[in-house]
Amino acid sequence: MKELIKELTEAFGPSGSEDVVREAIKKHIAGRVDKMRTDPLGNLIALKKGQAESGVEARKIMLAAHMDEIGVIISHVDEKGFLRFARVGGVYPLTLLGSRVVFADGSTGVIGREKPDKPTDFPTIDKMFIDVGAPDKEHLTRKVGDVASFVRPFVDLGKRLTAKAFDDRIGCAILIQTLLELKTTPHDVYFVFTVQEEVGLRGALTSAFGVEPDVAIALDVTTTGDTPEAHPMAVSLGAGPAIKVKDRGMLAHPGVKNWMANTAERLGLPYQFEVLERGTTDAMAIQTSRAGVAAGVISIPCRYVHSPSEMVDYDDVQNAVKLLVGLLSGPVEI
Amino acid sequence: MLLKELSEAFGVSGHEGAVRQLILDEIKDLVDEHHVDALGNLIALKRGSLKARRKVSKVMLAAHMDEVGLMIMHIEKQGSLRFRPVGGIDARVLLATKVLIGDDKVPGVIGVKPIHLLEPKEREQVMRVQDMNIDIGASSKEEAERLVKISDYAAFDTSFSELGGALHTVKGKAFDDRAGCVVLVELLRESYPFDFYGAFTVQEEVGLRGARVAAYSIAPDIAFALEGTICDDLPKKRDISPTTTLGAGPAITIMDRSVIADRRLVDLLVDTAEKNGIPYQFKQPGLGGTDAGAIHLSREGVPSTVVSVPSRYIHSPVCMLSLNDLDNTVRLMREALGKVHELDLSRPQGF
Numbered sequence: 001m002k003e004l005i006k007e008l009t010e011a012f013g014p015s016g017s018e019d020v021v022r023e024a025i026k027k028h029i030a031g032r033v034d035k036m037r038t039d040p041l042g043n044l045i046a047l048k049k050g051q052a053e054s055g056v057e058a059r060k061i062m063l064a065a066h067m068d069e070i071g072v073i074i075s076h077v078d079e080k081g082f083l084r085f086a087r088v089g090g091v092y093p094l095t096l097l098g099s100r101v102v103f104a105d106g107s108t109g110v111i112g113r114e115k116p117d118k119p120t121d122f123p124t125i126d127k128m129f130i131d132v133g134a135p136d137k138e139h140l141t142r143k144v145g146d147v148a149s150f151v152r153p154f155v156d157l158g159k160r161l162t163a164k165a166f167d168d169r170i171g172c173a174i175l176i177q178t179l180l181e182l183k184t185t186p187h188d189v190y191f192v193f194t195v196q197e198e199v200g201l202r203g204a205l206t207s208a209f210g211v212e213p214d215v216a217i218a219l220d221v222t223t224t225g226d227t228p229e230a231h232p233m234a235v236s237l238g239a240g241p242a243i244k245v246k247d248r249g250m251l252a253h254p255g256v257k258n259w260m261a262n263t264a265e266r267l268g269l270p271y272q273f274e275v276l277e278r279g280t281t282d283a284m285a286i287q288t289s290r291a292g293v294a295a296g297v298i299s300i301p302c303r304y305v306h307s308p309s310e311m312v313d314y315d316d317v318q319n320a321v322k323l324l325v326g327l328l329s330g331p332v333e334i
Numbered sequence: 335m336l337l338k339e340l341s342e343a344f345g346v347s348g349h350e351g352a353v354r355q356l357i358l359d360e361i362k363d364l365v366d367e368h369h370v371d372a373l374g375n376l377i378a379l380k381r382g383s384l385k386a387r388r389k390v391s392k393v394m395l396a397a398h399m400d401e402v403g404l405m406i407m408h409i410e411k412q413g414s415l416r417f418r419p420v421g422g423i424d425a426r427v428l429l430a431t432k433v434l435i436g437d438d439k440v441p442g443v444i445g446v447k448p449i450h451l452l453e454p455k456e457r458e459q460v461m462r463v464q465d466m467n468i469d470i471g472a473s474s475k476e477e478a479e480r481l482v483k484i485s486d487y488a489a490f491d492t493s494f495s496e497l498g499g500a501l502h503t504v505k506g507k508a509f510d511d512r513a514g515c516v517v518l519v520e521l522l523r524e525s526y527p528f529d530f531y532g533a534f535t536v537q538e539e540v541g542l543r544g545a546r547v548a549a550y551s552i553a554p555d556i557a558f559a560l561e562g563t564i565c566d567d568l569p570k571k572r573d574i575s576p577t578t579t580l581g582a583g584p585a586i587t588i589m590d591r592s593v594i595a596d597r598r599l600v601d602l603l604v605d606t607a608e609k610n611g612i613p614y615q616f617k618q619p620g621l622g623g624t625d626a627g628a629i630h631l632s633r634e635g636v637p638s639t640v641v642s643v644p645s646r647y648i649h650s651p652v653c654m655l656s657l658n659d660l661d662n663t664v665r666l667m668r669e670a671l672g673k674v675h676e677l678d679l680s681r682p683q684g685f
Binding site for chain 2: 015016038039040041043073074075076078079080084086087088126144145196199202203205206207209210
């Protein structure tokens with residue numbers, strides 16, 4: 001699964017430019033699903049049909065992981081060929097300093113900064129620029145509207161992994177791996193790889209309308225409280241997949257939450273509960289789609305979220321796959 | 335001139351009736367069907383000439399009828415009026431402006447302390463909206479109550495006029511988005527191969543509310559929002575981007591706070607502009623939000639973008655635009671819509 005994670009995290013896909021990620025995912029799930037389509041906003045929706053089992057009520061389940069990552073977009077080209085930019089999603093200015101970015105065509109840029117008034121000044125986006133090494137404006141091929149993502153290769157640290165865009169390529173990888181390991185399911189399961197989560201859960205909103213599920217589970221990352229002097233939070237790397245109780249945008253359906261926890265207990269899988277003070281996920285948009293959907297979230301604990309070097313625990317990832325396969329293999333008990 | 339009539343019409347969010355009537359009079363003989371929906375959107379249909387179902391057979395064009403303004407909240411004992419903004423208004427543009435209140439258009443002015451009386455500290459502060467008042471010349475609460483009532487809307491009292499020059503500049507209020515309304519009316523004069531839904535929407539300035547329900551009922555294949563957008567092209571100290579530039583042509587949106595435009599639509603607009611020699615510019619990515627923000631999230635999603643007429647000083651009592659930009663926006667949209675049904679919006683399926 002590490003090869004898959006490497007491929008997905010290194011792929012280019014800021015919000016609104018998810019084509020490369022989508023094509024990579026299609027390649028992995030082709031032949032494993034009964035139907036596959038891309039909707040008007042670019043969400044990839046793949047259906048694995050259920051096989052009827054006596055005594056098990058078949059449900060329509062939507063699993064969602066977002067393909068997009070945060071990035072930057074060129075907003076202005078100055079007279080000397082330096083590029084001003086705006087952010088796509090929640091990019092922290094501090095993580096940009098000293099970073100490189102890559103455009104869709106593979107070309108690279110370096111982030112520079114105007115001279116601060118005081119050395120202690122906090123860097124802001126409007127005082128930064130991208131330098132693509134063009135000697136002057138005439139030799140520049142970049143233009144307003146071009147989108148770039150962070151450059152940072154995947155590194156296997158052993159038990160832990162680091163890469164850009166674990167948020168949420170790790171969720172995408174878990175959905176793919178689940179599809180590969182899932183033998184049969186009594187439910188119609190829609191594997192939905194969504195677009196534009198980082199700019200406002202937009203793909204989840206429209207794909208949930210299209211799928212119209214009974215139950216939904218989003219796969220995404222969550223922050224942790226296990227680093228030095230961290231903001232207090234009872235989530236740690238390696239303590240198992242986190243079952244969301246609440247975040248800033250949603251309260252998980254208690255039935256879905258308990259179904260997940262009971263399944264983890266039954267399978268002897270480690271798990272932890274997640275209460276996230278900031279941020280939210282696709283499940284928030286799915287939950288209030290149409291007449292409402294029973295929605296929950298399995299979160300992968302992740303350090304340094306929205307930085308170019310995020311970190312997850314490989315055991316958490318594998319246990320999330322096992323938990324998901326367990327959930328889909330039996331009745332939905334909510 | 336339609337822009338003059340629409341600019342001078344009274345249509346603060348939630349109270350768009352006068353604007354709607356003007357537009358209806360203008361378009362009723364141009365369209366096959368029209369209706370006003372539950373929230374007040376005027377939705378007009380012009381049937382397509384092509385009978386065969388195409389990949390793009392239903393196109394929505396939206397322009398919002400509402401403008402930012404004020405609402406009367408309280409009448410003071412002495413007869414002056416307290417108010418709150420409807421939509422986003424910078425408190426600094428309100429002082430000493432003329433307004434018209436309610437359906438009877440009662441004139442009033444937003445009072446300001448003469449400079450002689452300002453404490454040094456006050457000169458460096460912005461007065462809060464809740465501390466301002468509208469003076470309608472009434473001498474008592476009773477007299478004021480005979481003219482206005484709590485919940486009346488107030489709009490800026492600004493007459494339209496032509497300043498001329500090479501850019502054919504005009505000034506007036508509410509070019510955001512009466513400029514878009516004019517473009518949409520002009521587009522309805524043409525015929526198209528697809529079903530053309532013109533949606534004149536309500537309540538954009540308070541949260542894209544009309545567009546949301548209009549898009550749900552129309553269920554279009556693709557959509558364009560037509561706007562009068564931010565233009566801050568006056569000289570700056572640093573080499574940073576203006577949002578748009580007056581006279582540089584229609585502004586195409588790639589990304590704002592509310593939408594990431596569908597690149598295939600952006601490419602169509604750019605190709606069309608270049609082939610036809612129509613000037614165009616990109617709106618600086620990241621700023622503002624429009625009806626497209628609500629439309630593109632309707633139902634299963636609608637590929638959308640925004641084309642805007644640059645307008646200086648929007649959300650203030652007086653805006654300025656170039657009629658050249660307005661004409662070029664109509665031209666660009668007309669040419670692009672002539673090609674839009676040929677777009678292949680399916681994505682490679684492959685497997």
